[in-house]
Amino acid sequence: MRAAPYDPVRTLYRTLLIFDIVAVLILAAGLAEFLYFEPPGQVTGLKATVVGVYQYDPTTNKTFGPDRSTFSRAQLLAAVVDWKSLPSNITVDARWYDNFESIVGSVGPGTPAQLASQPIVPIALPKNLKYNLPGQYMFVVERWANGVPVEVLARRIVLVERS
Amino acid sequence: MSSTTAVRAANPRPRNRPARYGVALVVVAIVVIVIVASSVLDYVFLDTIPGRTALYGLLAVGLVTLGTFIGVRAFDKDPVIRRSHLIRAGVLLGLAVLLWLLVIDLYVFTSSAGPGVAAICAAVCVPTTAFGLFVVRRLDRNEKEPWRLVLVAFAWGAIVATSMVIWGESLWSAIADRVLVPGPGLDASTAFSAGLLEELAKGVAVLLLFLVMRNEFDDVVDGIVYGAAVGLGFNFLESIAYMTNLYSIFSPDGVGGYAAGFQWYSRQVLGLFFGHATYTALTGASIGIARQLHSRRQQVIAVVSGFLLAIAAHFSWDAWVQFFPIESSTLGLVEIHLRTLIMTGPFTALVIALLLSGLRYEGQALSEQMRKEAAEGTGAILPPEVATLTNPWRRLGQRMQALTRHGIKAYFALAGLQTAQLDLAMERWHRERQEIDTPLEAEYELRRRVVELRRRAGF
Numbered sequence: 014m015r016a017a018p019y020d021p022v023r024t025l026y027r028t029l030l031i032f033d034i035v036a037v038l039i040l041a042a043g044l045a046e047f048l049y050f051e052p053p054g055q056v057t058g059l060k061a062t063v064v065g066v067y068q069y070d071p072t073t074n075k076t077f078g079p080d081r082s083t084f085s086r087a088q089l090l091a092a093v094v095d096w097k098s099l100p101s102n103i104t105v106d107a108r109w110y111d112n113f114e115s116i117v118g119s120v121g122p123g124t125p126a127q128l129a130s131q132p133i134v135p136i137a138l139p140k141n142l143k144y145n146l147p148g149q150y151m152f153v154v155e156r157w158a159n160g161v162p163v164e165v166l167a168r169r170i171v172l173v174e175r176s
Numbered sequence: 177m178s179s180t181t182a183v184r185a186a187n188p189r190p191r192n193r194p195a196r197y198g199v200a201l202v203v204v205a206i207v208v209i210v211i212v213a214s215s216v217l218d219y220v221f222l223d224t225i226p227g228r229t230a231l232y233g234l235l236a237v238g239l240v241t242l243g244t245f246i247g248v249r250a251f252d253k254d255p256v257i258r259r260s261h262l263i264r265a266g267v268l269l270g271l272a273v274l275l276w277l278l279v280i281d282l283y284v285f286t287s288s289a290g291p292g293v294a295a296i297c298a299a300v301c302v303p304t305t306a307f308g309l310f311v312v313r314r315l316d317r318n319e320k321e322p323w324r325l326v327l328v329a330f331a332w333g334a335i336v337a338t339s340m341v342i343w344g345e346s347l348w349s350a351i352a353d354r355v356l357v358p359g360p361g362l363d364a365s366t367a368f369s370a371g372l373l374e375e376l377a378k379g380v381a382v383l384l385l386f387l388v389m390r391n392e393f394d395d396v397v398d399g400i401v402y403g404a405a406v407g408l409g410f411n412f413l414e415s416i417a418y419m420t421n422l423y424s425i426f427s428p429d430g431v432g433g434y435a436a437g438f439q440w441y442s443r444q445v446l447g448l449f450f451g452h453a454t455y456t457a458l459t460g461a462s463i464g465i466a467r468q469l470h471s472r473r474q475q476v477i478a479v480v481s482g483f484l485l486a487i488a489a490h491f492s493w494d495a496w497v498q499f500f501p502i503e504s505s506t507l508g509l510v511e512i513h514l515r516t517l518i519m520t521g522p523f524t525a526l527v528i529a530l531l532l533s534g535l536r537y538e539g540q541a542l543s544e545q546m547r548k549e550a551a552e553g554t555g556a557i558l559p560p561e562v563a564t565l566t567n568p569w570r571r572l573g574q575r576m577q578a579l580t581r582h583g584i585k586a587y588f589a590l591a592g593l594q595t596a597q598l599d600l601a602m603e604r605w606h607r608e609r610q611e612i613d614t615p616l617e618a619e620y621e622l623r624r625r626v627v628e629l630r631r632r633a634g635f
Contacts, residue, residue, distance in 0.1 A: 021537040022468040025396055025530060026478055029462055032526055033481045036488035043364050043495055050361030086428065110358045142429045153358055162357050170353070175424055 052163055061105070061154035061167035062098040066090055069135045076133060083172050086144035091118075091135035092152045092169060096125040104157040105166065107134045112148025122157050147175040200387035207380055208241070210340065240335050243268030244328055262324060269331050289424035289432075297419040297436060304444040305412045308453065312404040315531060316397050317568040318538050319598050325385065325392055329402045332381035333409025333456070338417075340377040345369055367495035374410070375486040378452070379459035381406045383479070386463045390613070394602055396464035396534035400527060403460020407452035414452070415443040446513065450520040451493070455486040457527045464534070468611055489523040542566060545601040545608070556626040557597050565597055589633035596626045 065080030069091035076091050084090050094107050105128065106121025117139070120131040139146060152169040155162035243265045313326050348369040356362045382403050386393050393399070422435040443451065462482020466475040500515040502508045543566040550559040557565065564570040571594050579587040600622050606612040607619060 021533065022395075022465060025465045025533060025537075026469060026474065028530070028533075029465060029478060029481050029485070033484055036481075036485045039488040039492050040484075043368065043491055046495070047361050047364040047368075050359055050364070051356055108358070114358060114363065144428055146425055148425070151353065151358060155357060162359065165357055168354070 050161060052158075055156075055158065055163040057156065057164060059099065059103070059156065059164075059166050062095040063152065063154065063167045063169050064093040064095055064132075066092045066152065066169055066171050069133070071135065074133065081171070082169075083174060084145075085174055086147055089135065089138070089145070090150075090171065090173075091133050093132050094128075094134060094154060094167075096129045096132065099125040099166070101126050105154060106157065106162065107152070107154045109134065109136045110151045110153070111136075111146055112150070113146075117150070122162075145173050147173050149173075196387045196390070200384055203380060203384060203387070204241075207336075207340070210344075239268050239272035240331060243272060244332075265324075269328070272331070272335055289420040289427070293423050293436075294416065294420050297416045297423070297440075300440055301412055301415050301419075301444050304448060305408055308408045308448045309405060311449075312401055312408065312453070315404075315535075316401050317535065318397075318542055319394065319595075319602055321392060321398060321401050325389060326401065326405045329381055329385065329405040330409035330412075333378055333406035333411075333452070334413045335409075337374070337377035337381065337406065337410050338413045341370075341373045344373040344377075348373070363498065364495050367491045367493075370494045371487040371489075371491035374452075375455055375459065375483060375490055378406045378410055378456045379403075379463075379483055379486065382456065382460045382463050386467060390467075393464070393467055394606070395468055395538055396461050396530055397538055399460035399462070399464025399467070400457045400531050400534070401460070403456040403458070403463075404449075404453040404527075406460075407454070407456035408448070410456070411443060411448070411452040415440065418443065442512065442516075446516050447520075450516050450524055454520060454524045454527055455490045458486045458489060458523065459483055461527060461530045461534075468609065470611070485523075485526075489520070493519055539566065541605045542598065542601045545604040546597070549601065549604060554623055554627070555630070556600055556623045561597070565594060565601075586633070589629070593626065593629045593633055596622070596629055600626055 066082065067076035067080060067090065068078045068084070069076050069089040071089060076093060081090075092107070092109070096105075099105060101124055103124065104122050105125060106119060106123070107128075108116050109118035111117045118134055118136045120134050121128050134152070136145060136150065138144070150171050150173060152171070153165050154167040156164040156166055158164075309326060309330060313320055313323070349366065352362055352365045352369075356365055382399060385402050386399070393402070419436040419439045422439055423432040426432045426435040459482045462478050462485070465482075466478040469475050469478060497515070497519065500511070500519070502511050502515070543562070546557050546562045546565055549557040550562055564574055575587050575590050575594070578590045600619070603612070603614075603619050603622055607616070
């Protein structure tokens with residue numbers, strides 16, 4: 014019986030298949046990462062109350078003006094959370110994320126009772142910059158389990174305009 | 177002289193179009209449906225800036241489609257008709273590029289960064305991207321792909337693929353932002369969206385070239401060239417988008433130029449070959465390998481494997497780049513290069529390995545076919561010519577000799593003859609491997625024209 018002639022294309026094909034195992038491992042690792050930080054079955058139905066998002070004065074640590082969803086770059090802003098709206102036996106935190114998904118302000122984690130004295134959650138100005146970066150900012154109140162946030166109990170999105 | 181360079185492989189066309197044209201039509205129909213549905217959904221439900229540009233972008237997509245159609249028709253035609261088609265196609269593609277840039281400038285960035293900044297950003301990306309295209313095309317040292325197809329691939333990457341992903345990613349992001357917990361989980365979701373949508377949108381271009389332009393899609397080397405060209409197109413427009421966006425964000429603090437300049441360096445210098453060009457080259461390589469496989473099952477597996485590799489490579493960068501933070505010191509300059517090398521380097525190395533293997537195999541096969549052709553005594557390839565034709569440097573040396581002795585006309589006449597001889601060898605190779613659907617008359621015609629070119633050139 015004669016052996017089939019050597020075909021380099023088959024070698025290239027097999028090389029591709031071998032590297033595909035790496036590809037599958039990478040995508041599986043990504044899926045595992047996603048499931049670790051977004052574990053299924055974590056919906057409790059709890060809702061936190063975000064009173065509003067206001068302009069913020071850092072010297073007095075107080076908010077002022079009406080609840081808004083649009084701000085200019087020069088305006089400092091903060092969200093106000095009613096921690097009493099949550100049961101006392103859970104661990105929660107509150108965070109601001111900027112357009113690059115960086116955390117730019119937070120309180121917690123802790124129980125709602127521990128955080129009761131911190132209802133105002135301001136956005137911190139970026140290091141070395143005079144103004145807030147423009148774009149969409151997301152404020153979330155999150156419930157924690159096993160050391161990571163697993164459920165969003167409240168969410169507010171505000172826009173910091175470019176001009 | 178133009179007629180001397182008109183000879184391409186597999187002329188004339190087969191009388192009955194193979195089934196792959198039907199597959200290509202289905203793929204195109206799916207792309208158009210996705211684009212239209214996505215743009216309308218974006219506009220109706222999101223009404224974001226990209227959502228609004230979606231409707232305007234449709235015109236650009238229409239122009240690209242028409243330009244590509246006319247460009248493809250221009251192939252294998254009479255030189256005069258071809259020139260006319262190419263001019264029309266070029267004008268349409270140019271209009272589409274301008275229109276799309278206009279849409280981006282007007283609706284996304286111009287209001288903050290201004291058209292001047294957008295124009296400067298585009299201008300500084302042109303030389304680097306042109307260099308990238310030049311290098312990528314030169315990679316195929318045995319039989320360079322026609323500029324028009326390389327540029328069509330580039331245009332698809334720059335305009336059609338970017339249009340498709342803007343809408344798809346806007347939808348994905350809008351849903352994920354409202355459902356997922358911000359943080360690594362959301363980052364992974366965004367990376368999946370970028371890897372999946374962007375690689376599919378880019379890879380479709382290579383797939384269509386494989387289905388429709390089989391005569392100019394020979395093997396793994398051609399796949400890498402077309403794939404990298406699509407990636408360079410995508411990278412070109414993405415670079416402009418990021419540069420103008422970051423300029424507008426940071427200019428009030430006086431560092432807009434630095435932010436845009438950093439983006440230019442990371443995308444147009446450091447990431448020119450490492451990013452999108454590598455990812456889509458992986459897809460292209462797999463389609464090129466599928467081109468030479470005989471089993472339909474293996475062909476499908478190869479193409480799917482390539483897409484999977486490209487998606488994984490892209491995903492790994494987007495999802496895990498955050499684990500390699502860059503310090504804001506001099507050390508950061510070293511870190512940013514190392515990060516690219518470590519994260520994308522292995523995939524680029526794989527592309528290079530496939531390219532070198534493909535070039536070696538292609539070179540050996542062409543050499544063998546040339547020897548066979550010379551031995552048959554048809555006059556298309558003479559025995560003493562084989563050694564020169566199989567070596568790109570010797571081919572160039574012979575052309576330069578013709579240039580110095582007989583002038584520029586002799587140079588181009590010889591270039592046309594060499595190209596036709598290589599096309600003939602390529603045709604023989606594909607026919608011997610039984611991976612060609614053109615009739616045998618095509619090979620006779622090609623051989624006849626090589627002999628005619630030799631006679632006219634007086635070699």
